Amino acid sequence: MMYTFPAFSLFLLKYFLGVIKKNEKQYTKSEIMTKNTLFIIIILTTLFTTQAQEDSYLWLEDVDSEKSLAFVNKQNKITEDKLSSIPEYQGIYEKSLEIFNSTDGIVYPSTYGEFVYNFWKDENHVRGIWRRSPKSKYLEGNPTWETLFDLDEMSKTDGVKWVYNGSNGLYPDYNRFIIYLSKGGSDASIKREFDVKTKTFIDDGFYVPESKGGVSYVDKNTLIISSDFGENTLTTSGYPRQVKLWKRGTLLKDATLLYEGEVDDIGVSGYVLRDNEMEYKCVVRYVSRTDISYIILVENQQIKLDIPSDTYPENLINNQLILRLQSDWNVNNKIYKQGSLISLNFTELLKGKKQVQLIIQPDELSSIEGVSKTKNKLLVNLLHNVNSELFIYSYVNNKWIGKKVNAPDFGRISITDLSLSSDEYFFTYSNFLTPTTLYIANAKTNTISPFKSLTPYFDSDKYKVNQFMSTSKDGTQIPYFVVSSKDMKTDGSNPTLLYAYGGFEISQRPFYSATFGTSWLDNGGVFVLANIRGGGEFGPKWHQAGLKEKRQNVFDDFYSVAEDLITKKITSPKHLGIMGGSNGGLLVGVAFTQRPDLYNAVVCQAPLLDMQRYNKLLAGASWIDEYGNPDIPEEWAYIKKYSPYHNLKKNVAYPEVFFYTSTRDDRVHPAHARKMAAKMIDMGYPVYYYENIEGGHGGSSTNKQSAKANAMRFSYLLMKLK
Numbered sequence: 001m002m003y004t005f006p007a008f009s010l011f012l013l014k015y016f017l018g019v020i021k022k023n024e025k026q027y028t029k030s031e032i033m034t035k036n037t038l039f040i041i042i043i044l045t046t047l048f049t050t051q052a053q054e055d056s057y058l059w060l061e062d063v064d065s066e067k068s069l070a071f072v073n074k075q076n077k078i079t080e081d082k083l084s085s086i087p088e089y090q091g092i093y094e095k096s097l098e099i100f101n102s103t104d105g106i107v108y109p110s111t112y113g114e115f116v117y118n119f120w121k122d123e124n125h126v127r128g129i130w131r132r133s134p135k136s137k138y139l140e141g142n143p144t145w146e147t148l149f150d151l152d153e154m155s156k157t158d159g160v161k162w163v164y165n166g167s168n169g170l171y172p173d174y175n176r177f178i179i180y181l182s183k184g185g186s187d188a189s190i191k192r193e194f195d196v197k198t199k200t201f202i203d204d205g206f207y208v209p210e211s212k213g214g215v216s217y218v219d220k221n222t223l224i225i226s227s228d229f230g231e232n233t234l235t236t237s238g239y240p241r242q243v244k245l246w247k248r249g250t251l252l253k254d255a256t257l258l259y260e261g262e263v264d265d266i267g268v269s270g271y272v273l274r275d276n277e278m279e280y281k282c283v284v285r286y287v288s289r290t291d292i293s294y295i296i297l298v299e300n301q302q303i304k305l306d307i308p309s310d311t312y313p314e315n316l317i318n319n320q321l322i323l324r325l326q327s328d329w330n331v332n333n334k335i336y337k338q339g340s341l342i343s344l345n346f347t348e349l350l351k352g353k354k355q356v357q358l359i360i361q362p363d364e365l366s367s368i369e370g371v372s373k374t375k376n377k378l379l380v381n382l383l384h385n386v387n388s389e390l391f392i393y394s395y396v397n398n399k400w401i402g403k404k405v406n407a408p409d410f411g412r413i414s415i416t417d418l419s420l421s422s423d424e425y426f427f428t429y430s431n432f433l434t435p436t437t438l439y440i441a442n443a444k445t446n447t448i449s450p451f452k453s454l455t456p457y458f459d460s461d462k463y464k465v466n467q468f469m470s471t472s473k474d475g476t477q478i479p480y481f482v483v484s485s486k487d488m489k490t491d492g493s494n495p496t497l498l499y500a501y502g503g504f505e506i507s508q509r510p511f512y513s514a515t516f517g518t519s520w521l522d523n524g525g526v527f528v529l530a531n532i533r534g535g536g537e538f539g540p541k542w543h544q545a546g547l548k549e550k551r552q553n554v555f556d557d558f559y560s561v562a563e564d565l566i567t568k569k570i571t572s573p574k575h576l577g578i579m580g581g582s583n584g585g586l587l588v589g590v591a592f593t594q595r596p597d598l599y600n601a602v603v604c605q606a607p608l609l610d611m612q613r614y615n616k617l618l619a620g621a622s623w624i625d626e627y628g629n630p631d632i633p634e635e636w637a638y639i640k641k642y643s644p645y646h647n648l649k650k651n652v653a654y655p656e657v658f659f660y661t662s663t664r665d666d667r668v669h670p671a672h673a674r675k676m677a678a679k680m681i682d683m684g685y686p687v688y689y690y691e692n693i694e695g696g697h698g699g700s701s702t703n704k705q706s707a708k709a710n711a712m713r714f715s716y717l718l719m720k721l722k
Helices: 004-017 029-054 066-084 090-102 134-140 151-158 347-352 516-517 540-544 548-567 583-594 618-627 633-639 669-684 705-722
Strands: 110-112 115-122 125-134 146-150 161-170 176-183 188-196 205-213 216-217 224-227 242-247 257-259 268-275 278-288 291-299 299-303 311-316 320-324 329-331 333-335 341-345 356-360 364-374 379-383 386-394 398-404 412-418 424-432 434-444 447-453 465-473 477-485 496-499 526-530 578-581 600-607 659-664 688-692
Touching: 066 669, 066 688, 066 705, 090 516, 090 705, 110 412, 115 134, 125 134, 125 151, 125 161, 134 477, 146 151, 151 161, 176 216, 176 540, 205 364, 205 447, 216 268, 216 477, 224 268, 242 268, 257 278, 268 311, 268 434, 278 618, 311 364, 320 347, 320 364, 329 424, 333 356, 341 347, 356 379, 356 386, 364 412, 379 412, 424 633, 465 548, 477 548, 496 548, 496 705, 516 705, 526 548, 548 578, 548 583, 548 633, 578 583, 578 705, 583 669, 600 705, 659 669, 659 705, 669 688, 688 705
Parallel strands: 496 526, 496 578, 578 600, 600 659, 659 688
Antiparallel strands: 110 115, 115 125, 125 146, 161 176, 176 188, 188 205, 216 224, 224 242, 242 257, 268 278, 278 291, 291 299, 311 320, 320 341, 329 333, 341 356, 364 379, 379 386, 386 398, 412 424, 424 434, 434 447, 465 477, 477 526
């Protein structure tokens, strides 16, 4: 009789339990003790051996170990050598770099006071410069840029590959900023105080060591801050669980504790909520993504807002707190529907009273995509059948009155900049074939004017866009867009790229991408964007239909689109590829393990793949509301059915997958991609694997890195699908 080691342990266990009897002899006390000791040893041996057998790639979770990086460097070289030899590679790389480095691109504004600020990268500023121009000059179309700091020079001086992660200014004069800088693009960053008048970092100014978290000015000499304050100050998700008030001239460790969450929370944050002259210090405690507390600090008193725990406060304007409801809410015997946008009188809410006004209740085909405010007006970005519409709302005589902005239809609208001191704002419009245009607008007069458009790098007149519906397994209709040449033949031979995300209530909207156009469309490709469940295209219900035990709906939606493309003979499995990143990386990882028959190429970027350990890696614990908790047997029962890492099988005709991740990704651990690739390689499957040594969750830190990633992705797709 032959046994594997765990099976042999089980055999011995049964033997000592008396299930298998060699004879009927009576045991002495000493023999019984020996028998019990062996019994315990066998149990432990079985458990540990089984665990080791289940995951023999744990060593790849050690991000910077010599052994892990040796694996990475080996696979990087193999993949780069293969993909860079594809005929289209060099042309795609050069064209992508030209686009990324173009000095004719849109200079997006960030308005603070009388200046427009901008972070800019090109071939001469690889890591970028932070600069500003008087707003008046910018609006004239003739900005006079003043460089404030140069990250290339800083990186060279400091010996660190700095990446700009944003800034936070001192209201209302904005003569000082807290600058966020990360090493290699990670989410964790240091925060340094910067004086824009002297164009220097302040030597004795506020400085926060590398950590996740954030800071906001309360006044010139005070910050409200969440950070890693030392031992036991982070949650299991790696985010701060303390908010403090930090006075200039004192040590960070001596900052005054304002609020402390629990270690199993996602995290806490603090900021200043402003409504014209009124200011409120606010703490947000994220117990989970559906259990959120908003605490207002008033005269040393903590007032927890009596609003639904799954509700997202959007803004405070004219003493009206704006809420977007994730579920029905019964207030004063009136039900406000899930997905609605409402407001409450804020000062009355602080007293425990609810005075509610309905702003808008989207219909079945609509959802609230975003809410912004100018000095006096509320801007609401509404999605209707996955196309944007922009509205301006005014609060007059205790009522909200809305007017539609006369922006272009059938595309994507995004608010890009606004100011708390005026009703001017900027937004962009684009669709798959229309280059992004920046508009300057005024919410008070409801006027708009085109300000700057992207250079059209490909001839959009050759292409067309269609929106179709597929039918998912449970009968749900799933919309998707197809971008193709006008003379596309429906003979199943078109190289087609299907992209989707399907999670965290994030909507996938039409977008213009010069690099997709030149790299894919101009090389004969068809592009498909699927609006599967898990996203926010049709409100909270669309998202909630893909949560936890309902996750298979997301994957079934994706398959229905793929099958519909094949049925329509737009493509065929031989010519169909899929792409997704982060949660979308999980999506395509599940897709090729559950339905390998549908695809011939898979681009799996910054993915989650080991769903048994995802909650133990970096920020993974913060996503339990989305996927479920694998440590709970009942929840692991449905997670394990789709976890890509655990559903790999031998002798299956999987497509040759291209995994792409970053060593410096401190959100989704690179071990997901590493372990999956290593396991597939050891099972005899050919894969492509590339791990950028920097870049963070976005994958790239410089334009050259972005161009290289683009060239590898599309060269791989063209090689597999043409």
